[in-house]
Amino acid sequence: GIQVEQSPPDLILQEGANSTLRCNFSDSVNNLQWFHQNPWGQLINLFYIPSGTKQNGRLSATTVATERYSLLYISSSQTTDSGVYFCAVVDNYGQNFVFGPGTRLSVLP
């Protein structure tokens, strides 16, 4: 099945800093989403982005499907951005999401 890798595994930032999170996947996908899991376990979907670029406030994402990677940009980070960021994909043969291992982000005041 499709493999999903995320980097870095852990990231510590000072409030106000910018960051880039990366998701690599091993096969073609027809669905890719980024999620944020807060410290209480709630998964919030950030972007549905199988290709192209999207922006939502301080967050933006780019997926280059032909090169099999996606990037999540967080600008002017805030302490509330802390948590784990997951990339999840559905390949062209499957119907269920395969999640990456996540990037744990800690934003310090």
Added chain:
Amino acid sequence: KAGVTQTPRYLIKTRGQQVTLSCSPISGHRSVSWYQQTPGQGLQFLFEYFSETQRNKGNFPGRFSGRQFSNSRSEMNVSTLELGDSALYLCASSGGGQETQYFGPGTRLLVL
């Protein structure tokens, strides 16, 4: 619209018991998927139900089962609980196609 709801939020069971978890999707959503999250294995897909039929299944033993009712609410059942079943169980709902999934708050299960 109300979000995805899951009950109960926390549960403690002992080995050998069985447990039933419930998930109510967003109104109008017909697909419900279940996931297990553990520190060691991460987020893993259990199964998906669409219009009362299991449409897709992950690689879990037969002790894990589920069903969906005509109002799209879904239940999952785990029989003969093992210590390794301790996890956060998440359900997600969507319209049924290739689009955004919305997750519930999860049920934390502890097996002693």
